[in-house]
Amino acid sequence: TVALNTAAKAAGKLYFGTATDNPELTDKAYATLLNNTMMFGQLTPGNTMKWYATEPEKNVFNFTGGDQIVALAKATGKIIRGHNLIWHNQLPDWVTNGSWTPETLAPVIETHVRTEASHYAGKMYSWDVINEPLYDNGTMRANVFYQTLDSSYISIALRAAHAADPKAKLYINDYNLESTGPKIDAMVHLVKNLLAAGVPIHGIGFQGHFILGEVYPSQLQTNMERITALSLEVAVTELDIRIKLPATDADLEQQKADYMSVVQTCVAVSKCVGVTVWDYTDRHSWIPSFFPGYGEACPWDVNLVRKPAYDGIAMAFKNC
Numbered sequence: 249t250v251a252l253n254t255a256a257k258a259a260g261k262l263y264f265g266t267a268t269d270n271p272e273l274t275d276k277a278y279a280t281l282l283n284n285t286m287m288f289g290q291l292t293p294g295n296t297m298k299w300y301a302t303e304p305e306k307n308v309f310n311f312t313g314g315d316q317i318v319a320l321a322k323a324t325g326k327i328i329r330g331h332n333l334i335w336h337n338q339l340p341d342w343v344t345n346g347s348w349t350p351e352t353l354a355p356v357i358e359t360h361v362r363t364e365a366s367h368y369a370g371k372m373y374s375w376d377v378i379n380e381p382l383y384d385n386g387t388m389r390a391n392v393f394y395q396t397l398d399s400s401y402i403s404i405a406l407r408a409a410h411a412a413d414p415k416a417k418l419y420i421n422d423y424n425l426e427s428t429g430p431k432i433d434a435m436v437h438l439v440k441n442l443l444a445a446g447v448p449i450h451g452i453g454f455q456g457h458f459i460l461g462e463v464y465p466s467q468l469q470t471n472m473e474r475i476t477a478l479s480l481e482v483a484v485t486e487l488d489i490r491i492k493l494p495a496t497d498a499d500l501e502q503q504k505a506d507y508m509s510v511v512q513t514c515v516a517v518s519k520c521v522g523v524t525v526w527d528y529t530d531r532h533s534w535i536p537s538f539f540p541g542y543g544e545a546c547p548w549d550v551n552l553v554r555k556p557a558y559d560g561i562a563m564a565f566k567n568c
């Protein structure tokens with residue numbers, strides 16, 4: 249069978265990739281497959297580029313973990329999606345619990361974004377500059393940034409990232425953008441406002457954390473095309489499809505069909521640049537600890553054996 253990054257490129261995509269995380273790299277069998285360039289042409293660091301890891305105290309920066317993943321990507325011929333610069337989660341306490349005014353928080357955002365994006369300038373394919381700014385009902389998430397600066401925090405961060413690394417594609421990345429409804433409507437509205445104000449924004453990431461049987465490819469395609477119609481690119485950035493345990497053989501076949509339809513959708517949308525799974529194996533998936541009773545969300549099982557989902561992805565890339 250065909251290797252997935254090779255298949256993605258043959259289908260005209262830039263990459264098939266995976267999230268990874270620094271502690272997993274000591275797992276030799278895991279790392280061996282991860283390093284295979286024909287299988288994975290892109291990496292997303294799962295945690296070590298986030299604010300809590302990179303600026304744990306004000307103006308004290310640490311890029312050790314991220315640098316390790318950048319070095320690995322370079323050595324194994326992969327591009328990197330930087331993840332992420334601004335998010336309400338995994339923030340250090342000094343940011344979350346600071347008593348901010350617009351005048352004090354704006355420069356903190358600018359310094360964080362500028363310092364991290366400059367450190368990696370020229371090495372990133374893209375940055376998730378803003379992660380998860382919206383609630384599912386389409387209103388702006390009331391994180392510390394929004395509460396202090398209103399939605400101006402988004403343009404402040406995007407402008408700072410662009411100044412620091414003018415070649416990186418700048419993304420806003422969110423979940424539950426895959427079906428029609430108020431959240432995608434709000435994202436389209438946000439993008440239009442940013443473009444009208446001349447703010448640098450180049451892509452929208454559709455995270456793609458699905459529940460088995462709840463992939464609606466025509467809605468996903470419609471939503472991606474609403475974004476690409478604004479001349480942005482899109483990507484599936486964190487794909488996994490979780491199953492209520494124990495998974496039956498029928499569940500694994502359904503999962504194959506679901507993976508296939510997500511990937512087919514990206515293939516069908518010419519400005520969908522690639523697909524990233526939120527780790528390739530159930531051995532290192534976030535799902536069981538965040539959704540008790542669910543699991544087996546990835547295309548490789550805990551023993552690093554390919555599941556039917558693997559063939560679903562390969563078929564989607566091949567039948568284009």
Ligand code: G3I
Binds near residue numbers: 294338
């Ligand atoms: O680093 C500590 C470690 O010191 C401690 O011993 C251990 C005990 O629980 O926790 C470790 O921190 C964990 C961290 O991952 C690093 O491994 C946190 O508990 C854990 O909550 C955290 O989970 C991450 C999650 O984001 C946090 O929301 C996942 O690994 C990561 O895959 C996940 O990724 C997010 C994307 O960034 C955005 N979209 C959703 C996606 C899934 O939640």
